[in-house]
Amino acid sequence: MADAVIYVVTCGLDIGSPITAALSGRGARVAWLSDGSEPPVAEIGNGVTRFDAGFGARAELELAFTAARDKLGPPTQVIISALPLAALQPQDIVTLDDEAWRASCSAAMKGVLYALQASFTQMEGRGGSVVVVGPSLSLAGAPRLVALSTAVEGQRGLVKSTARQWGQRGITVNWVAASALALSPRFDGLPLPSKADAVMVALGRPLSLGAEITPVIEFLGSPAGRVMTGATLLLDGGEWMLP
Structure with missing residues (x-):
């Protein structure tokens, strides 16, 4: 980790x-590249x-990537999360207009x-690891959060397509699907998916x-972790266990 330069892009x-603290x-x-929404x-x-x-x-x-490179050097790993706050507003799909x-x-x-695209600019010719993080709604869906569920599944598809294109260039791209509650307390009270049966979360809690x-x-950016690309890692404590 001593020579690792990691960009966290949110x-x-x-x-x-x-x-970033961890x-x-x-x-x-x-380097934390943030739009400062929250x-x-x-x-x-x-x-x-x-x-x-x-x-x-x-x-x-x-x-912003250029400024980070000039200050810290090029990244060995980039971690990406794009979850606009507007997407966390529950809304029936019939009332969801184009602007929303x-x-x-x-x-x-x-x-x-x-x-x-910005990660590729920094990693082309050197290789590296890119990890995109989102809620597990991409795998389970959620009532009244159609825009968010659609967006994160679209992000996951983009990760897989990009991984196929960049693998032979030495750049790995993976998707981490976490429990929504592990990502932010903003998900408390939102209409998250629930199972019809009473099967418990295997670990009993979000991670x-x-x-x-x-x-x-971090492991995905290590030499051992970089044998994986285009993968979806479901880190929800064993809630959904989807393929």
Whole structure:
């Protein structure tokens, strides 16, 4: 971890502060590229440098990546999350207008697309690991969260397609599907999916984003972890156990 340079790129929901704190505590040099939609939910570690990032166009995000590279060097791993706060507003699909769809689903998809493109700019010719993180709603769906569920499944499909294109260039791309409740307390009270039967969560709880999920993400950037690409890792404590 001593020579690891990791960029954490977040748009909307703040999952960056617990991830960056965990990574810096393990010795990585961390750049946090954030659009600042949500104040940090955890204290930013001493080894973390924060950069303002725009997600309105690829060029905006490329500027933030360049600033991070100039300060810390090129990344060995990039961790991406694009979950606009607008997508966390429950709404019946029949009342979801074009503007709301663009602010939630389209913005989430474009955020990941631009982040992947900017990651390639930094990793081309050197290789590296990219991990996109989202809620497990991409696998289970959720009532009244159609835009969010659609967006994260679209992100997951983009990860798999990108992994096929970049594998021979030495760049791995994987998707981590976490329990929504592990990502943010903002999901408390939202209409999350539930099973018709009473099957329990295997571990009895969601995993900790910083203490338990981040080390798995970090592993994906290691020499052993980089034999995996295009994979979906379901880190929800054994709630859904989908293929």
